[in-house]
Amino acid sequence: MFFTQVRNIHGIILLDKPTGISSNKALQITKKIFEIKKAGHTGSLDPLATGILPICLGEATKFAEYLIKSDKKYRVIAKLGEETSTADSYGKIINSYKIQFNSKEYKLALDNFRGVISQTPPIYSAIKYKGIPLYKYARKGISVPIGSRFINVYKIKSLYIKENIIELDILCSSGTYIRSIINDLGKLLKCGAHVIFLRRIKISSFSSSLSITLDQLNFLKKKYFKNNFKIFLNKIKNFFIPILSLFPHFPKVYVSKQNLLFLKNGRSIKLINKLNPCLVCIINKNKKFIGIGKLNKKNYLFPHKLINFYK
Structure with a gap:
């Protein structure tokens, strides 16, 4: 974290997003707390979801994509026997079923969601079609094509199952929709399912245990800011x-x-030590991070993304 003025803060704060608001709403509240104009979040969480939502402030926004593309870990609780329009408890129940699978069938069903799989995002999502988020089409009852994508589920572990409730830990690649996993699991089990609780507990190597809530931020602002x-x-x-x-x-x-x-x-420099072509972290004489550079085959370093508040 760095700052030069009250409204000129540069860093990434680990926010614990509350349930009931969108990621963009959480971002706007955070910007207001810090009285800062330039900020962005690193990957949306559903309004239902809670958990770690890194917010990039100031110059840190230049590097948000590296967190967006990171692996994530979730804790999810789902209700079986009901399929909803949004694949979570915020939607309308569109189908109800009897629950008739056994433990062996459940374990085999979970196996279908391990490794690289093709997934179709839910219609109620922020993915855009012709520049418009899918959820806006869904609210108007307009059907649009939704392309599938390949995602990687590194780990899916059953923590609890009793009657019509299941709880899972899921470690997955960027771009994974947990609601789609639960919805598809319900279809495989022929009983329907939807998310009733979702929490992102890790993004990259950063845990939600290190995050701060909006209420805590507001309290500290009123007391000290x-x-x-x-x-x-x-x-x-x-x-x-x-x-x-x-x-x-x-x-x-x-x-x-x-x-x-x-x-x-905007000029390049020739490095003395030979390195393979790659992206590198540029560090100044004071051992401060300056940005990302691209190194070519001839050992020339070119600027890629640099922060601009260090001399």
């Missing part, structure tokens, strides 16, 4: 992650003040 901004930032520093932590596997390249000036002006 206007009177002592530095104390406010100190109180929430443990809920921020450094931008550099998004790139644990990127090589680090340390550059001089002069070479940094070249990069900031």
